[in-house]
Amino acid sequence: MLLIPCPHCGPRDETEFHYGGQAHVPYPGNPNELDDRQWAEFLFYRENPKGAFAERWLHSTGCRQWFNMVRDTATYDIQAVYRMGEPRPTTTPPGGGSRATGGPTGPSAAHAGTPASPEGARP
């Protein structure tokens, strides 16, 4: 059981939450210009890293608010929790964060350079 620190309610059991998939997937600027493959990639293609992963979560039994969380998919270590619309914080867990991955390049390196687009705030 994960103990998830909701930014509004504090630490609560995982059973109070719902998972919302990968965070920071921007809606296409002009969906009409996408071909089928690009549209399918927007809809269905998601990262599947071993290591730090930015996800959306919904505290459905508590404050009913969405928030973002950076979680290590191998160790379940929760590295950061931040609100919707905020950019992904740089998370370098102290003391050898890639202890479980062991790969030469951390999977989170692919994310670190790209500025996360703020989402959640509707126009």
Place this chain on the structure above:
Amino acid sequence: MADTQQLDTPQDIPRDLHGLRRSPASLLHEVFAAGSTGGVVELSELEFLTMAGIRVDPQSETATRIASVTDGLPAHCGDVTGGGTNGKPDTAVLWLGPTEFLVVAPPDAHETLGGTLVPALVEALADGQGQVVDLSANRTTFELTGPRARAVLEKGCSLDLHPRVHPAGTALSTEVGGIPVILWKTAEDTYRILPRASFATFLGSWLLDAMREYASPEVP
């Protein structure tokens, strides 16, 4: 079809509908009484409390108008405003989310019994952004009281219920026995548990089961 039409005309609706209504856990009232042990832990249902859901941005002017009706809106998770400290002794506002609140008031605050709570809130909302919804039938209210009440709840709730962390006057939206409820500690050793109506029978039976061991004398 003809029956529906008949019921829709006001003169055919019985005058005293309140004598006919049944609370969600009404079938359990006798077992609640039988399963309660005075001075140890007691369970009862508070019937037909008036509840109104409010959604409003607390920073907005609309919220200020609504707060003047409810004597303030709670600001943080767990906070409860009202409830005994002001002119409306039993009207309290519970924090459910950053923009979501629940007003709980006695049954006679409902307009069908001559109260004015919901119309006053709707009037305060006016055309501002937000919503006021009469949720009186959404949830029912259990009252669990006694020195063992916390021990009963701790069997099915993973929150820290120690008075140091969870003092009286705290309301949290969480799970008890796997059921989503609002857990509201109204006084030392007194909890109100607000499940949705359809979960009332299950949660009532669950609480009775959890209370059963405290009915017998403690084995040293």
